[in-house]
Amino acid sequence: KRRIAIMTSGGDSPGMNPAIRAVVRMGIDKGCDVYGVYEGYEGLVQGGDLIRQFQWSEVRGWLSEGGTLIGTARCMAFYERAGRLKAAKNMVLHGIDALIICGGDGSLTGADKFRSEWPDLVQELVDTKQLTAEQTKPYKHLNIVGLVGSIDNDMSGTDATIGCFSALGRICEMVDYIEATASSHSRAFVIEVMGRHCGWLALMAGVATGADFIFIPEKPRPEKWREEMCAVVAHHRQNGKRKTIVIVAEGAYDQEGNKITPEMIKDLLADKEGLALDTRITTLGHVQRGGSACAYDRYLGTLQGVEAVRAVLDATPDTPSPFIAVNENKITRKPLMQAVLDTKEVANAIAAKDFDRAMSLRDTEFSD
Ligand code: ATP
Numbered sequence: 001k002r003r004i005a006i007m008t009s010g011g012d013s014p015g016m017n018p019a020i021r022a023v024v025r026m027g028i029d030k031g032c033d034v035y036g037v038y039e040g041y042e043g044l045v046q047g048g049d050l051i052r053q054f055q056w057s058e059v060r061g062w063l064s065e066g067g068t069l070i071g072t073a074r075c076m077a078f079y080e081r082a083g084r085l086k087a088a089k090n091m092v093l094h095g096i097d098a099l100i101i102c103g104g105d106g107s108l109t110g111a112d113k114f115r116s117e118w119p120d121l122v123q124e125l126v127d128t129k130q131l132t133a134e135q136t137k138p139y140k141h142l143n144i145v146g147l148v149g150s151i152d153n154d155m156s157g158t159d160a161t162i163g164c165f166s167a168l169g170r171i172c173e174m175v176d177y178i179e180a181t182a183s184s185h186s187r188a189f190v191i192e193v194m195g196r197h198c199g200w201l202a203l204m205a206g207v208a209t210g211a212d213f214i215f216i217p218e219k220p221r222p223e224k225w226r227e228e229m230c231a232v233v234a235h236h237r238q239n240g241k242r243k244t245i246v247i248v249a250e251g252a253y254d255q256e257g258n259k260i261t262p263e264m265i266k267d268l269l270a271d272k273e274g275l276a277l278d279t280r281i282t283t284l285g286h287v288q289r290g291g292s293a294c295a296y297d298r299y300l301g302t303l304q305g306v307e308a309v310r311a312v313l314d315a316t317p318d319t320p321s322p323f324i325a326v327n328e329n330k331i332t333r334k335p336l337m338q339a340v341l342d343t344k345e346v347a348n349a350i351a352a353k354d355f356d357r358a359m360s361l362r363d364t365e366f367s368d
Contacts, residue, residue: 002027004098004312005051005091007037007044008068009075009107012289013149013163015297016068019102021059022305028056030309035096040103041075041110045083047090063302066166066292068149072103084114088121088142089130097139098312100305102147102162105155105343111144112321112337118142143315145308146323146336147301151289154198156342156361157334158325162301166294167194168204174284175209179243188233188244188269188277190262194288195249197347201288202249211245212236215252215260217350218358223255226268230275237275244269244277257353300326307331 006023008016020036027034034054037043043050062069077083091097101111114121122139125131148155153164171193178189191211195201199216206214213229215221221228233244246269252260262281270279293301304324311322311333322333342361349358 002032002098002313003035003094003096004032004100004309005035005037005094005096006054006070006100007040007102008070008072008149009040009101009103009110010072011104011150012067012072013151013161014066014166014289014291014293015162015301016072016102016149017059017062017065018293018298018301019147019149019162019305019308020068020070021062022302023100023309024054024059025056026306026309028054030313032309035094036070037099039071039075040073040107041078041083041087042073043071044087044090045075045077047086047093051090051094051096063298064292066290068102078110081117084117085121085124087114088118089125091142092122092125092131092136092139095138097141098143098145098315100145100147100308100312102149104148104150105340108146108148108323108336109340111146112340115142115144115321141317143312144321144336145311145315146321147304147308148323148325151201152195152198153200154195154343154346155323155339156346157323157339158327160296160300160326162304163289163293163297164200165296165300166291167288168201168208169294170288170291171201171205171284172208174282174287175205175211175245175247178282179209179245182243182245185278186242188246188275188279190246190248190265190269190279190281192248192250192262192281192283194284196251197350199249199252202247202252206247209245209247211247212241213246215246215248215265217249217251217253218346218355218362220253220255220257220355221260225254225260229265230268233269233275233277244279251350253350253353255355303331307333
């Protein structure tokens with residue numbers, strides 16, 4: 001009987017609970033035992049009560065629960081081989097040889113490293129007499145399957161990550177609230193949204209709310225962005241618009257690589273010599289992450305959770321670790337490490353201020 005573990009790691013995102021629920025129920029339906037690893041990799045390293053078997057009924061009602069009910073954490077110990085050795089021991093002791101992990105690219109990188117080291121780790125546990133050869137015999141290989149849980153939609157190779165549409169919906173709802181008061185007082189608002197290396201949330205929110213101007217990491221504004229923004233806002237005001245909304249991703253830069261902050265934008269809009277708009281800043285922060293998942297993320301988490309269990313059952317020792325993606329509305333399996341490398345490449349291009357490259361690596365079409 002296969003024993004599969006499900007874990008959430010890195011930042012939480014709405015839709016993780018629906019994914020856990022789907023893994024638990026599909027696993028049980030396919031005759032497997034399904035375990036929950038609590039508190040991310042910390043649970044694997046510490047073991048004990050942090051690894052617990054799930055029953056079918058225990059995930060009842062999880063579709064509408066935000067965040068992750070099995071907890072998530074950043075775990076320093078798992079970066080070290082010693083931590084991964086402890087994790088391997090705990091997995092063997094629980095009889096688990098397949099791990100479905102829902103997290104960002106860091107968590108998935110850690111998972112693949114763990115898989116590639118697995119035979120050596122198990123051998124070391126025998127050599128150091130922590131486990132017997134008999135105990136480890138059925139656990140020669142570890143299967144890893146990734147689910148991408150992230151509000152940023154920053155993973156290459158998939159059209160959407162679990163949680164991104166919930167966060168986008170939340171941002172749009174908040175902008176709608178702000179617009180009502182902005183319009184009443186004829187004010188300007190600079191709204192900061194999440195996205196350190198990825199402008200998807202800011203871009204999509206800009207389109208969906210009809211914002212006056214947006215700033216995203218991948219496409220820095222030209223040198224004269226100040227003049228450009230003020231001209232656009234002035235034009236909209238001349239056309240009778242009583243509100244001004246500027247959306248800025250937390251990782252926005254200009255072409256020289258200088259950070260563009262909400263304060264800088266506010267100062268420009270409020271400049272007495274210029275537009276002289278009564279301007280406020282709203283940092284949306286963690287409301288973007290919280291709350292229950294929208295229908296799409298519940299659906300995506302469910303379908304991808306089901307597919308993750310199928311991928312575990314189909315895996316052979318030679319299959320490279322897959323992650324579950326969605327491409328053109330179809331649930332697909334793709335090589336995990338290629339997507340992780342592609343994702344890192346975008347972040348590296350942005351860090352190196354090679355913005356043309358960053359843009360060309362993004363799947364989403366951006367236009368002027
Ligand atoms: P988010 O998108 O929210 O940042 P993430 O999964 O990328 O999510 P990280 O903080 O990078 O978040 O990783 C979460 C955890 O995964 C780390 O605390 C660590 O335990 C493990 N991890 C990440 N990268 C590695 C790695 N290269 N080797 C081993 N473990 C790793």
